[in-house]
Structures are given as C-alpha cells and as structure tokens.
Amino acid sequence: MPQPPTGLPIVDMSLLSGDDDARTEFRTALRRATHEFGFFFLTGHGIDRSIRDRLFDTARDFFALPDTHKFSVEMLASPQFRGYTRFGGEYTQGAVDWREQIDLAAEYPSLGDEPPYLRLDGPNLWPLSLPDFRGVIQDWQGRCSALGLELMREWALSLGAPADLFDAAFADRPSTLLKLVRYPGQDDDAAARQGVGAHKDPGVLTLLLVEPGKGGLQVAHGDDWIDVPPVEDAFVVNIGELMEYATDGYLKATLHRVQSPPEGTERLSVPFFFNPALSSTMPRIELPADLAAQAPGVTDDPDNVISGTFGENMLKARLRAHPDVAARHHPDLVD
C-alpha cells in the first residue's frame, strides 16, 4: 500500500524574480501542488515577519477584550455576516466549531436585496476600543489582495491561458474576507475536538497564516488526513470550490479541518479569502489536452452544490455556518 504523504509541497515565490526557467519551475510547482493536493506552503512571498507579528498582536488584543466589547460587534447584529462569533456560534457539517472569530470583509454600498446573495455586501462591525485595529486589518487585506492577484495570474499561465484571464472577475468589488480566529485548548477527552469541522472553502483562493509553531490543521488526501504543522515564514495556500469550477476539477478544492490544540494552550490563525465580485461567474478555462485528460469534472455532491457564481456559493456557505444569523436576518432563505 502506498504510504500517506507526510507533508504538503513547498512552493517558492522568489523563483518569479529569476529567469524564464525559474518562472516555469514556479508555475509547474503551483499547478502540480493544486492538482494533487489543492494545498501547499508558499514561501518567498515578500511579506515581512514584522508585519505578520503585528497582525497576530492585533488578533491577541482583540481576543483579550472584555466580552462586552466583543459582543458589541457580534455577527448576530449583521445581516452581512460580519463581526464577532462567540464559541458555539458556528457550525460545520451540523456540528459546533470550537473557536471564536471576527469576520471582516471588503466594504461596498449595497446593490439591493435580489438576487439574495447581494445581501452580503455592506459594512463591517469594527471594534472601536482598538484604535489601530482597522488600519492593521486593511493593510493586511491590501497585501493579501495583491498577492492573490499575482497568484491568479500565475495559475492562468500554468494552465495554458492568458495571464489576465481572471483579472476581470477581481477588478470591480472583489469580495475579500478575512477572519481572526482563536482556537482554545481542549482536554484529550473532549469528545470531538472540532476546532473547525471538515469543509472546502467556497471561494477562489485562501491565504492562511497560522501562529508559528501551532499544529492542528489537517488536509484530506485520498482516505487519509495529512497533518499540516506550519512551516516558518510560509503561508498555507489552498484553492476553493470556484477554482475547481474554473478548471473542471483539474485543480481540487480539498477538505480540511482544524483539531483543537491541547488543553492550556491556544492557536491563532488568520485565513484570508480572495474572492471575486458577488455577481461574477468564474471563467472556465479551456485546458490543454494533456491537462484536460486529468480533469474529472466538478465534484457532484447533492449536499454541496457548487455554483460558478461566487455570491451564490458564498451565501450557501454563510447560511449553513451561521444558522442564528440566517434565522434572524434571512428567514425567507432558510426553512
């Protein structure tokens, strides 16, 4: 029997400042990693440690706020699914996730209520007791958006398409979202230790920063779960369902989950989701014949239908993860 792989591939972005051969090497590594695993470590991305440390300091400051401050920006008050979710407020596959988090997304004026996914546009709930918070978060959004767009161009090239294939989808009102997440420790006997349950990300691309040294992330590979302890200075990058859609399944959105850290510890992470405008539909790539032969089609799961229109896919995920917000603000969309 083949042994399960022990880790994810590492893809080094500094190859892009090399010669043509180095750039081709980068693209081949990017394509292979996302075809085989849907996940990889990205090094050489150029975002300094001091900036990453500042982000984690900001996350720590937020989670250290008194509950009354956190509750004042609670997601339950936000029809757009922005703000703070306390422990027990979020569900994956019908089971409670043991994490607290704040969701912050790009802010655009509303374009109306129909189709229903347009309801996701709107304001964030900013914690006003932290004066630097907004600036740090918006800086991070800007850096990750630039990185995300650069990666999208590399994917397009690696799949035999023009570099700007995806640019239009991200040019106007990109729906970027980031979460500051804190997973508290659980004792060994805790029945499930579900930090976040097994799921695929509904969007295009996720740039995940994990607190140095903190394990817990697991990525599905065949019938196995691969442990993914963080690699120093690297992002964990994965693709979401819309990239699977765009490539007819040649690139895979992969199930992943987080196991709670040991009792007496905690784990912070900051996933950044790079997504197009709510109303945009991902272009489908005409793959070269050798790649098309390895494209099995988009996953056909009646419990999780993948739409190519980002807003539809995102709304599905939001209603499922936050049933209390859905029931309060969108009763017409849930039964």
Ligand SMILES: O=C(O)CCC(=O)C(=O)O
């Ligand atoms: O916290 C992590 O390491 C992963 C979180 C995640 O997969 C998600 O929020 O979609």
Ligand SMILES: [Fe+2]
């Ligand atoms: Fe995820």
